[in-house]
């Protein structure tokens with residue numbers, strides 16, 4: 190038998206073929222695999238905006254002077270506030286905020302310019318609808334910074350000297366600081382984790398539960414073909430999911446893909462292998478599909494919370510950071526964000542790559558051994 | 566080709582926790598025989614079959630199936646045997662044809678040979694009209710026929726059938742036994758377990774198991790004569806009573 194015939198007649202192919210048919214027919218699996226990326230993207234791309242910019246803003250300018258107009262211009266320039274109109278008095282301002290027509294108001298009292306001219310402290314107010322502290326905090330911080338800068342400019346003018354310090358913050362990689370840019374690469378990582386661990390383990394447990402695994406073992410299929418035939422389809426699905434999410438990210442959320450996409454696909458291999466190892470491991474522990482699901486969700490939880498997917502790891506207490514180090518996703522997120530947002534190359538990514546490779550080898554070896562024993 | 570289809574010597578299986586499911590079993594099954602394995606629930610029938618199919622490793626003793634050692638040559642044995650488990654092992658979410666095609670391919674059938682073999686099987690057992698139906702929606706009788714077709718698509722030398730007719734109506738059972746005799750007529754050795762005594766009487770030779778050990782062996786006539794009972798059912802009940810008495 191020549192090599193081509195051997196490859197074509199490998200017992201791995203019928204497994205692959207069967208697995209894809211089953212995947213397509215199982216509504217739950219299909220929904221989780223296709224609906225979940227959509228939901229996650231919409232949820233995290235649109236709904237959860239940690240960086241609400243362009244707050245609709247009304248101005249109550251009782252000073253009506255060059256100085257007060259300069260302050261309005263400075264605030265608008267931060268990009269945090271969009272001028273939607275001027276109001277005549279405090280009642281009108283309150284109405285605008287309460288009705289939702291505006292979520293911020295800039296109030297400049299009548300003596301604003303006069304106080305500046307006299308060398309006194311001039312007061313101005315920004316009122317922000319802070320019902321959602323997450324979204325208002327960055328606007329508030331932006332306003333404070335803008336006011337400080339404006340103050341420095343005025344003082345500099347007064348002493349006819351350049352400002353003593355000129356601190357310019359340059360947010361690299363995500364200059365507009367949009368959360369979608371941060372989240373969408375994470376969605377890829379979370380989705381792959383879900384498919385490789387939860388979906389894969391339930392598929393294997395189902396096979397054992399229904400007695401078809403026993404049937405398979407008495408066929409001449411052999412363990413490598415059996416396992417590969419069972420796992421490879423999910424790896425392929427993972428690559429499709431990844432590609433779709435990336436495409437949507439670029440088209441809808443304008444995610445920069447600065448780095449090498451082929452490199453990303455390559456470095457995804459150890460992550461997928463490691464995650465499949467976890468899935469296989471779950472399948473050897475769980476007694477039925479429900480248990481496999483529960484183990485799967487249990488594993489997802491730290492991945493969502495501690496990997497740096499939504500919450501930055503640097504802001505976590507140390508023990509939480511340590512737990513994060515035990516999750517393959519933590520390293521994979523570094524790779525994802527590094528390549529997609531920063532254009533990082535393999536030279537800078539060798540650490541997470543090495544970590545993932547170690548995870549892949551250890552997890553896969555352990556789970557394959559356990560799996561072999563359960564089908565004794 | 567060696568003469569015997571199955572030879573076991575002192576075959577034993579002890580499960581974790583110390584339960585002796587099969588105890589020093591000495592058994593020989595001849596080529597082309599329809600051999601019945603009888604015994605009450607939990608007597609070790611399934612465990613014996615699993616050891617012979619290479620699903621379980623024997624704790625002690627040795628066994629050969631179609632001339633090959635079950636522990637050292639299980640890969641080889643697998644290409645030559647068919648196994649129909651108590652649970653049939655069908656994929657509920659694949660159609661009748663997809664199930665057959667899957668198992669045939671796993672057993673190494675390809676191309677024209679596979680297509681011909683599948684059509685022949687589907688026609689013979691009358692599954693053709695149901696080819697696009699999901700296996701999970703088949704009635705018990707059809708499931709059983711499909712499972713048999715899946716287990717025999719590669720025309721094995723030896724067939725293990727573990728309670729193939731449980732939960733199947735009398736007409737389907739009769740049809741099933743007709744298929745079994747046809748397979749035997751073509752030289753296939755068949756080991757079948759059953760709880761139906763009329764089926765037991767259709768076997769050429771019988772073995773009785775109780776709590777893991779062999780308590781009776783021979784043709785139907787030999788067994789009736791040996792235990793001085795009118796029917797196999799009486800033998801079954803008598804043997805079980807004796808064995809329980811011995812245990813007490």
Ligand SMILES: Nc1ncnc2c1ncn2[C@@H]1O[C@H](COP(=O)(O)OP(=O)(O)OP(=O)(O)O)[C@@H](O)[C@H]1O
Nearest residue numbers: 580581584586604605606607608609610611612613
């Ligand atoms: N994997 C296992 N681990 C532990 N004990 C087992 C295992 N499989 C079977 N047993 C026990 O071994 C004994 C023999 O079981 P077996 O399934 O071989 O009986 P059987 O003759 O096929 O019964 P039935 O007629 O109900 O199918 C039983 O007591 C059973 O509980």
Ligand SMILES: [Mg+2]
Nearest residue numbers: 610611651727
């Ligand atoms: Mg049984």
